[in-house]
Amino acid sequence: MANLETLNQAENDQLLQLFQQYFPIVRALQKKYYIKGFDEDDWSQEGYISLYKAKNAYKPNMGASFGSFFKRTFENNIKSHLRKQNAYKRQIDSLSVSWEDYTQYATSE
Numbered sequence: 001m002a003n004l005e006t007l008n009q010a011e012n013d014q015l016l017q018l019f020q021q022y023f024p025i026v027r028a029l030q031k032k033y034y035i036k037g038f039d040e041d042d043w044s045q046e047g048y049i050s051l052y053k054a055k056n057a058y059k060p061n062m063g064a065s066f067g068s069f070f071k072r073t074f075e076n077n078i079k080s081h082l083r084k085q086n087a088y089k090r091q092i093d094s095l096s097v098s099w100e101d102y103t104q105y106a107t108s109e
Contacts, residue, residue, distance in 0.1 A: 025071050035081050050074035
């Protein structure tokens with residue numbers, strides 16, 4: 001996969017124009033989902049990355065408009081962030097021990 005820095009200027013301009021066109025999708029999903037620690041710039045960056053991925057993966061004969069394809073790509077990316085965030089929370093829960101188990105263990109030694 002090409003690095004964003006290697007895009008030539010015409011491709012970069014085209015991508016920026018597409019991003020401006022589909023930016024309302026980024027804002028709509030920002031209102032729909034909450035990701036701890038994400039600010040405006042993070043949402044824009046994730047939207048731009050998702051747009052780049054969608055632009056490279058989109059095939060017009062797929063039966064979907066580019067806008068809906070981008071929305072799905074971006075929403076999947078956001079859901080991945082949410083899964084990571086929730087997995088971290090579950091990790092803390094899996095390390096916890098009930099008070100009864102703790103006191104039994106502490107008194108058995």
